[in-house]
């Protein structure tokens with residue numbers, strides 16, 4: 001059994017997926033972390049984000065591994081480094097390149113081939129794991145999502161501004177929803193959960209209920 005969780009930035013996907021994985025004894029795979037890791041490498045190598053062939057070449061020479069909730073880029077643990085505002089601002093450009101997506105999707109399917117995986121992202125229920133036994137589309141208003149991201153980054157010590165975060169999230173939503181390949185969209189058989197006014201525990205209980213019903 002695999003569970004797919006999709007939705008826009010700051011909706012609560014990874015927080016929810018991590019708790020569920022723990023409660024259900026499943027492996028959590030954060031697919032956004034893969035696109036973020038490539039973005040980090042492109043920034044560190046000063047690659048022009050409009051130079052698609054260099055970006056593809058970079059990915060073809062990159063090793064990405066996920067293990068125990070950590071992500072390794074060419075064997076280096078970059079789990080914390082991929083969460084910076086600069087990576088967030090650039091990542092959707094990388095994620096719109098079809099050759100890069102194909103490579104990531106292959107990797108994601110391999111990670112899920114033995115089942116028992118909870119995977120979160122944008123296209124998990126629609127493209128990566130269309131046969132997942134349970135699919136959720138987690139969302140919230142952009143104001144609520146920007147507020148959450150603002151508080152999260154502030155707590156980590158970043159000098160952040162709410163309006164800039166809201167703008168970055170809106171721009172990323174638009175790029176993710178409008179791209180030709182694997183856009184962020186609701187899978188026909190996904191259960192929609194609006195988390196705007198919900199506590200995390202309430203959402204977890206709602207999902208666990210669905211999990212019991214579908215088994």
Ligand code: CDP
Nearest residue numbers: 009010031032033035091092095121122123
């Ligand atoms: O944590 P947050 O929701 O801000 O983003 P994320 O899940 O880390 O994903 C970062 C970016 O990667 C997204 O905005 C998408 O552009 C891209 N992404 C994607 O295209 N497909 C996925 N399955 C996961 C992420």
Ligand code: CDP
Nearest residue numbers: 009010011012013014015148152195198200
């Ligand atoms: O993975 P995604 O970008 O969808 O969101 P997240 O990283 O799981 O959540 C963003 C922030 O919102 C985290 O700091 C969560 O603790 C917080 N959150 C919240 O306050 N209330 C919720 N119902 C869901 C998430």
